[in-house]
Amino acid sequence: MLKKNRMQVILSSLVILLPVLFGLIMWNQLPDTMAAHWGADGNVDGLGTKPFVVFGLPVILLLQHLICLLFVTKDNSRRHQSKKALHIIFWILPLISLFANGAVYAIAFGKTFHLSALMLVPFGILFLFIGNYLPKIKQNRTLGIRVSWTLHNEENWNRTHRLGGKVWVICGLVILFSVFLPEAAVVHVFTCTVIAAVVVPILYSYCVYKKHQKEGIAYAAAPGSKAEKIAVRIGTVIGVVVLIGAAVLLFTGHIEVHCGDSSMRIEATYWADMEIDYSGIDSLVYRDDFEKGVRANGFGSPKLSMGTFRNDELGFYTLYAYTGAEEYIVLQAGEKTLVIGMKDAAETQEIYQSLLAKKQLQSSAASVIMKKQ
Secondary structure: OOOOOHHHHHHHHHHHHHHHHHHHHOHHHOOOEEEEEEOOOOOEEEEEEHHHHHHHHHHHHHHHHHHHHHHHHHOHHHOOOOHHHHHHHHHHHHHHHHHHHHHHHHHHOOOOOOHHHHOHHHHHHHHHHHHHHHHHOOOOOOOOOOOHHHHHOHHHHHHHHHHHHHHHHHHHHHHHHHHHOOHHHHHHHHHHHHHHHHHHHHHHHHHHHHHHHHOOOOOOOOOOOHHHHHHHHHHHHHHHHHHHHHHHHHHOOOEEEEEOOOEEEEEEOOOOOEEEEHHHOOEEEEEOOOOOOEEEEEEEOOOEEEEEEEEOOOEEEEEEEEOOOOOEEEEEEOOEEEEEEOOOHHHHHHHHHHHHHHHHHHHHHHHHHHHHO
């Protein structure tokens, strides 16, 4: 099958590598360190060297593209598959390469945008495109909604993919219209939509299977070796675990700040706790115009942004904040800088006033001791 589609393989591979040509042309204008990864909160959380970004990222996508094509075209049951449906496999990663690398270069040249909002348009279009062709995919072991019930029964396969096509089109429209939602809601809507696109067709397939059981319709053994059957089961389990794990990480977690008698303690889910003595605090500032910058390492989700960040004003600093925080406490302790941002301004202001009072109390106590001496 790869030989029959040789020209399409070559063209799609060249499109994936097209950003390399742009990178070579603009090599001298590109910075030595560039954004290479974004977290679920829309912030850059991974940096790469110029050679890695220009050459490495497109090559990684190319390898994924070729491996995907190899597995899909190796499936003999797919020989009579819809040609239009097959074109999706050839052109998904090339389009992703152009979009993702384009965003990387745009940021490298100083363009500012929130990636979680920008990615909605191409992903929405992709969902519409896939939804349109899902009903045209014939029963096989590599393309489509491949769960046990669809692989064992052709009617289940056809009905599931007809519904799946409608669900993916609706999800695509939801993703596109979510561009107009507040930025804080974008990632939540996108994540819930993706989960719905995956879960709803699978649940529907199971319902069709239970209905067939009541009607006495037998399900044939799915074609393929024992190893393939085991792989399908393992893949299903891994997929479910990943979905549940992603949902937990994306929508749970908290940050709590406790102001004790002599020190402040920060307790955070999914990241290390921190404790600072009031006597070690050199400065304390309340900010409503703070730019977080880029995350060097840490944890980011639609709810939380934590870890080591870097911006032009402070350099490297430690952040404990809710993703939607608008006001922050900037605390300087020696050579270290800590920034705290709570769910709402009132909570952040309350912590700031408490820290200010504790700091002043510590300073007064230290002054009294000095006078006695």
